[in-house]
Amino acid sequence: MQTGYIFTKPEKELSLLYFNELKIQLSPDDELHLRTLLRRAVAEDRIERNVFGLNPVLLALQTARIAVNEIGLKRDSILAILLYDGVLNGYNSIETVEVEFGEGTAKIIRGLVRVQNLYKKNPVVESENFRNLLLSFAEDMRVILIMIADRVNLMRQIRNTSDTDSQHKVAEEASYLYAPLAHKLGLYQLKSELEDLSLKYLEHDAYYMIKDKLNETKSAREAYISQFIEPVKQRLESAGLRFHIKGRTKSIHSIWQKMKKQRCNFEGIYDLFAIRIIIDSPEEKEKMQCWQAYSIVTDMYQPNPKRLRDWLSVPKSNGYESLHITVLGPEAKWVEVQIRTERMDEVAEHGLAAHWRYKGIKAEDGIDNWLANIRAALEAGDNLEVMDQFKLDLYEKEIYVFTPKGDLLKFPKGATVLDFAYHIHSQVGNLCVGGKINGKNVSFKTELRSGDTVEIVTSTTQRPRREWLSLVKSARAKAKIKLALKESQAREGAYAKEMLERRFKNRKIELDDAALSQLIRKMGFKEASDFYKQIADEKLDLNTLIDEYQKLYDKLHNLNQPKETQGADTFEYENPEEELIKQNDDVLVIDQNLHGVDFTLARCCHPIYGDPIFGFVGIGGGIKIHRNNCPNAPELRRRFGYRIVKARWSGKGASHYSITLRIIGNDDIGIVSNITSIISNDERIVMRSINIDSNDGLFSGNLVVFLEDVSKLNGLIKKLKGVKGVKQVIRV
Template sequence: MTEIQEKDKIEFLVHYKKIYSVLRDEWSIERIGLLKQILLNYLQTCDDTTQDNVKNELWADIRTTIVAIDEIGLKQSSVYAILLIHPVSNGSYSVERARSDFGEDTSVILNGLLKISEFSDKKSAVESENYIKLLLSIAEDIRVVFIMIAQHLRMMREAKSATSSERLDLSVESTYLYAPLAHRLGFYTIKSELEDLSLKYTDRETYDFIAGKLNETKRSREKYIAEFIEPVKQRLNNTGFKYDIKGRTKSINSIYNKLKKQKIEFENIYDLFAIRVILDAPLEQEKAQCWQVYSIITDMYQPNPKRLKDWLSIPKSNGYESLHITVMGPGSKWVEVQIRTKRMDEIAERGLAAHWKYKGLKSESGLDEWLKSLRESLDDKETNLTQKLSDFKLDLYDEEIFVFTPKGDLFKLPKGATVLDFAFSIHSKLGATCMSGRVNGKNVPIKHVLKSGDQVEINTSSHQTPKQDWLNSVVTSKAKTKIRQLLKEEAGKQVDIAKETLLRRMKNRKIDLDDSHLMQLIKKLKYKTVTDFYVDIANGKNDINWVIDRYLEIESRSNEIRESHSTVSAEEFTLKTPGIENTSADELIIDQNLTGIDYKLAKCCNPIYGDEIFGFVSSQGIKIHRFSCPNAQDLFSRYGYRILKARWSGKTGSSNYTIILRVIGNDQINIVANLMSIISKEEGIQMRSISIDSNDGLFQGNIAVMLANTSMLEQLIKKLKAVKGVKSITRLN
């Protein structure tokens, strides 16, 4: 043990002052002093070899705390837990003492953080069962996930100094887990920043392109916003309302998604920004003032009725309230306008954490119901991992619909929900016996997709039971989980009957059942599980006598082999080495330093040696993609648990790869010949094909070449760009 150095103590106190200045109005002086002493004691417990790591952990916790306070709005108990987690993990402090010193809430949150810390340092959070543990921790106390989001946001902001592999891990976790969670919990600003940073770390070229375009158009955009706002201000000033009005640019990632989805040029995106009107209104006048502002703006600018979104009358389940309209602004440009109050804006920025601040003012959000549904899905021991992950992703829906019971009770469901989803959302028994529905007075089947405003009545029958194809008629995880449970219960009953019937028939034929022979038969018939085998017997797909005959064939063959097998002495025994079925060149290292694994290079992005890459476990095996692959962000967000780290081995590639270059230039004499001449002179590069089209003095075309690595590619592009008349050379995916 060493005494903490004076400079270290001073550095700690400087960082600690930031926390103190934020929370001094809430904390008692005694608790502030106690917390400071605990952290100083923690620093003193480290020896010379671990002191730097311990200090870095503490500074990181302090930076996480600042994010949690400033951007999520967390209070005392959560802040205590963040700062105490490492002293507790280290053993210099305990959860029991935290309960006594800082209250029950602090100890509950600490326990949740400890569960996560047991595995979060070992593997990526989106890998296998660790992912489920994290989700279960989230479901136990939502403040745990608030802290995890704050910590992850801090890590993403600091990831510029991390390795490429570490950035990939963080980016996948951002797009697959933390950004959707932030969105589901109402932290829209954090969601956008996580997505933007993920794009920055995985596809810097696209990120810089969009950021550059936004910077180029900033002046004209600000001029247009001012032109739109000025007459609105004049009208609002006459009302006497207290308000603030400003323009907000879309996030880089949302612009990227729009470019990719609509396949348009940057210049053709009309809704790069939105205007936000924020009213300082008393609670009882909020709706009235918002609708009055709506009336003023739509009197001045032509509204698009199809783009009206009213979350004032029915807020989102995460507490979000706002009124969105799209109007035709100056120069015939569509402009989105968001109208809300200061209270609504704080909830929009800080999500459910801010919603609690106003608890009692409005009806409670749907958070508790969502967490209950989440726990039911995750606690189902029979459901496999892939289904659990799929169900969880379904619950992170972006859009909601609002439907009513015949009595007028309101239910919120994800977009795409059916009559059967609605039945299960009311009660599991109602869902299990659902025959059909009546929507707005008309009879409809159970798979009928509901729309906002529908009034729904459920028709039931005591003879109805869940069917396998029901899983294709629902989208909510609650309905899917309950249907699977009911189907398994029914299958279990059928399996018991089938087992008993098979044993009785074999006994009648005086056959002794051997489990090993039965398992051989089940495997030979290509059943994945024993249950599936018995279910087919129960439903008559496999005749029992036919099954017994196949069993006797296996038993007879086994006896013949046993009788014909001669004893071999140890001296005569030769160990047969199994042939290696999967082979690949060791040019790639996948996951944790594994080589010799079969893989394929994805055709959607054609990676070559030197590209930043990752592996994806597909149904056809491992596919290798570039970070800048057009499908990368989609793979990260939808299938994060299938992502593998991958890197090239050695210093240069030992294989040749075909890539296609897109060439655009002036149609000059000999320009194509000059390009071909340069390529032919480059050592180690072979031209495979060339296709050029010429029109109105310009030419454009594709040149396919074979080369070994990105260094050769960059050198070739540099030389081709230097040819007189060439305007651009780009690599196609």
């Protein structure tokens, strides 16, 4: 790069010509200040040619001409373009600009500087996230428009540069970043120029192959379109339709993209020419007149039925309506014809189905709506000095931050360093103790802002906490924290349970699941996991806990000391129902040798020997035996109390009682084998069937066994609950 400022004669002549052309937009004071600043910069040798050896003053004037003539920008934007290089290189300040040229110009330059700072983070410019960050960072839309104008000018000026590496970098950015932005804003001419020049610099052979094969000048192609349109016009006018027609040749870049997408050569591209017929029609006649125009075109030119796209009968989901047909025009060339009404064209260009949407260039809804307003202002020729009114509401919804490597991540507004940590990896989030934002140490509670570069600081001693859920905004982080808490609680619960069992064993106390469950409920815990967590957190004293358990166990198993002597008037039976049965002769005694009585065991509750039971006399005289805690028992007693018969078992249980157990737990290798081995080791229990389903790390299933009585059943349930991984065993 050549240092020092050299004004060649052609550069000086062009600079004066362009400045005189632009100064009609400026005031005399503006002109005076600009000349003063330029003279000072030259005198102090502050101006340097860029990496391509281009004159920065001439380059700025050329960019300003594009901004004015092809976009429609005014005074503030012209001044910002001409003054920006001085601010960036340090021989002028934004404060001076604000004093001498006004707040509007200074604001645009601030936006340009902010965007320049983004580039220093080496972002991936082809990402949609970077385009969105660029838009939100610029704040004033004129910043983006100036950047597009600047890139168009630079692409024009580097045609013959020998620095091909820098040329390729500029072209890649134009293709990935600036062309899509120009497309969204409806700057189709500039967008096509950026794409074509990018293709020329990046894929030289493809560009010239297509250019040569078109084999026509621009005027020749336009002549062909006129040749195609003229007879169509006459027929449409004869039919009494009001309309106008737009015709164009597809750009070289568009043709190349179609060749790659369709995997064909140049000759395989049908629609090198595109015609749009836009009908001025009342809404109630829209479809009829569109199909009428379609009929006229296809009568004149042979259609390709495979290329018919009818979005008139069934519009696209985004609201786009149009008829597309490809026909064989003069000289046997395929031409795409689009037929729509003024209303449909307005919707396609400015509404839900804006052109950039149905072409597949995606963007966030908030940005699309915002850009649609800008685009409408551009096409309407509004004074773009009032661009301030178009504020991007993206700030209200999301932010974009950088990783240390320059990758760009999107988060909801209000996201913190902890959100960032969990986005990187679950383990990084779980161990996060803080971070660095733009190189400064911060707490993991610190809120992120667009453009921040974020690093995470971790510690192996850190553990997730429930209060973290209120610190994060992203659903991803919340889900990962909940999962980590659940896993941590399971580990702590297993540890606490093992510790409790070890204490019971040391004190030679039998651990009865029923007694322990009752103790947990008595202490006010709804979930056993909460009970074990308090043990793990040392909030419960194990000695006191075991003493309380012992009292409850003794009471449940009638092991309490003899009661104090009571008077006859206060004495009550401990089991009055059982005593009543003993005193009442009208009791059905169930025994395997019972004869003369037609009884069956109810299928709703499957009673077995040892269960507290009652009999229910059926209409036909038979008796069904139910468990006292049968789900149907309350209803039977309420409605048919007169048909209830007291019953009790007699004799010994026989191995003919079928019981179904529902088993739920963590899926693990060998879990079924462990369950079946318990049953096979007991000769008096016969397994009839086992059915286990597994889903998302959990298993559940039914186990059907034959056994003698309730004591055997309770013993089996206790053993099954002791199998590693089994969480619940429920009698069905």
